[in-house]
Amino acid sequence: MHSNNYTLAFVFIITVVLGTILSFTKENLRELQEYNLKADMKKNILRSLDFEESENELWSNEVVEKIFNENVQAFCVDTSGNVVDCIIEEVDTERNLEVLPVYLKVIDNKTEGIAIPIAGKGLWSTVFGYIALESDTDTVLGIQFYKHGETPGLGGEVDKAWFTNNFIGKKIRDNSGDVIGVEVLKGKVDNSKASAIHQVDGISGATVTSKGVTVFLKDDLGRYENYLNKVRADGNI
Amino acid sequence: MEIFNSESKKIISDPLSINNPISLQVLGICSALAVTIRLDQAIIMTIAVIFVLCSSNVILSALRNFIPNRVRIVVMLSIIASLVTVVDQVLQAYLYDMSKQLSVFVGLIITNCIIMGRAEAFALKHGPSKAFLDGLGNGLGYGMIIIIVSLFRELFGAGTITLPDGGVGYVLFSIPEAWYAAGYENIGLLVLSPGAFFILGLVIWTQRELFGIEEGE
Numbered sequence: 001m002h003s004n005n006y007t008l009a010f011v012f013i014i015t016v017v018l019g020t021i022l023s024f025t026k027e028n029l030r031e032l033q034e035y036n037l038k039a040d041m042k043k044n045i046l047r048s049l050d051f052e053e054s055e056n057e058l059w060s061n062e063v064v065e066k067i068f069n070e071n072v073q074a075f076c077v078d079t080s081g082n083v084v085d086c087i088i089e090e091v092d093t094e095r096n097l098e099v100l101p102v103y104l105k106v107i108d109n110k111t112e113g114i115a116i117p118i119a120g121k122g123l124w125s126t127v128f129g130y131i132a133l134e135s136d137t138d139t140v141l142g143i144q145f146y147k148h149g150e151t152p153g154l155g156g157e158v159d160k161a162w163f164t165n166n167f168i169g170k171k172i173r174d175n176s177g178d179v180i181g182v183e184v185l186k187g188k189v190d191n192s193k194a195s196a197i198h199q200v201d202g203i204s205g206a207t208v209t210s211k212g213v214t215v216f217l218k219d220d221l222g223r224y225e226n227y228l229n230k231v232r233a234d235g236n237i
Numbered sequence: 238m239e240i241f242n243s244e245s246k247k248i249i250s251d252p253l254s255i256n257n258p259i260s261l262q263v264l265g266i267c268s269a270l271a272v273t274i275r276l277d278q279a280i281i282m283t284i285a286v287i288f289v290l291c292s293s294n295v296i297l298s299a300l301r302n303f304i305p306n307r308v309r310i311v312v313m314l315s316i317i318a319s320l321v322t323v324v325d326q327v328l329q330a331y332l333y334d335m336s337k338q339l340s341v342f343v344g345l346i347i348t349n350c351i352i353m354g355r356a357e358a359f360a361l362k363h364g365p366s367k368a369f370l371d372g373l374g375n376g377l378g379y380g381m382i383i384i385i386v387s388l389f390r391e392l393f394g395a396g397t398i399t400l401p402d403g404g405v406g407y408v409l410f411s412i413p414e415a416w417y418a419a420g421y422e423n424i425g426l427l428v429l430s431p432g433a434f435f436i437l438g439l440v441i442w443t444q445r446e447l448f449g450i451e452e453g454e
Contacts, residue, residue: 001306002307006305007305007307010303010304010305011308011311011312014312014315014316018315018316018319021319021323022319022323025322025323025326026326029326029327029329029330032330032331033326033330033333036329036330036333037333040333040337
């Protein structure tokens with residue numbers, strides 16, 4: 001049996017040694033990890049803006065960085081649509097509802113798409129993603145979900161191509177021009193109805209996740225309404 | 238150094254056959270169900286577990302005469318947890334896509350019963366070189382089972398076989414489109430956790446039959 005003092009001293013030494021090793025590891029890897037996170041964010045913005053990864057140029061972090069820098073302009077607006085200063089990578093898109101990040105796809109000085117971050121509750125978790133609109137601020141160019149904790153095979157299907165591809169070409173404004181978002185139905189879209197242009201097929205077995213997506217799409221797009229209206233009125237950015 | 242005498246061989250080969258941690262002792266089931274959806278995940282997970290298991294066994298075995306008995310569980314846990322955290326951080330830095338797919342299950346290596354079990358049952362009673370072999374054997378035993386399970390789940394559930402590379406994985410084989418056109422369908426159930434239960438059950442049955450192991454007395 002060891003004495004109490006020995007036990008205390010032993011535990012103390014172990015703690016100090018392990019603590020040192022852990023903080024040393026973290027400090028050395030921090031830069032790489034943050035770089036990965038940023039590259040991943042950019043990758044998702046690019047995907048929503050309809051950039052495609054090609055067989056002969058796979059999206060390594062460097063390639064993503066290059067495509068992003070060459071074709072995308074990033075800035076923030078406020079809820080009334082004015083451009084404001086921000087550090088775009090540090091904006092918390094789930095909680096900060098005043099400063100709104102915008103990513104423009106600009107090719108040959110022509111705006112081809114507007115990507116905005118979306119986030120909201122699914123069933124188990126917050127679902128994060130980007131939705132991109134064409135320059136008419138009405139038609140959906142693409143949508144991507146990159147982080148969620150929904151049930152694999154059910155709500156987890158939100159990030160699958162069969163689901164996200166259905167959004168492409170849908171309209172987010174109603175006839176009077178108000179932003180209403182895109183509704184994820186329970187079941188299939190009836191293409192004979194006029195409302196079909198604002199609806200996509202739901203995920204079977206994932207009613208709550210589908211409803212969540214409908215709600216936060218409407219809310220998030222609603223916050224950008226003033227900015228989107230400005231873009232529409234000006235005809236340019 | 239008689240590292241490959243018959244006793245050492247037994248330490249390494251038992252966990253692969255008659256004393257497999259998953260199929261015979263039924264330990265580490267949680268992660269065996271979770272990370273066996275795709276082969277590349279199972280391979281990376283195996284490497285991570287082997288690393289943690291060998292290192293924790295060696296460190297604990299080297300310290301075994303110094304660790305006060307009363308606090309040994311706490312010491313074991315903190316050493317294992319630190320090793321797992323290091324693995325998690327390294328994956329996030331160098332294999333980002335993989336670490337996203339494995340998500341919490343890397344962190345959950347801490348609670349994998351195999352690791353605590355081997356530390357308590359073996360490492361604290363034997364020297365470092367034997368403890369290393371024991372870690373390697375049990376890690377390989379664990380890996381063998383989850384790789385077999387994931388091979389079946391990915392091939393029949395998703396129709397592909399994926400090997401790990403730096404990014405989202407290298408697709409080694411996928412079922413040709415012509416098969417799907419001819420009416421072949423993937424078994425969706427295998428992608429879900431219950432599918433893993435079925436496969437694991439079959440693997441356990443096969444292995445027990447092969448080695449003639451019976452429950453009881």
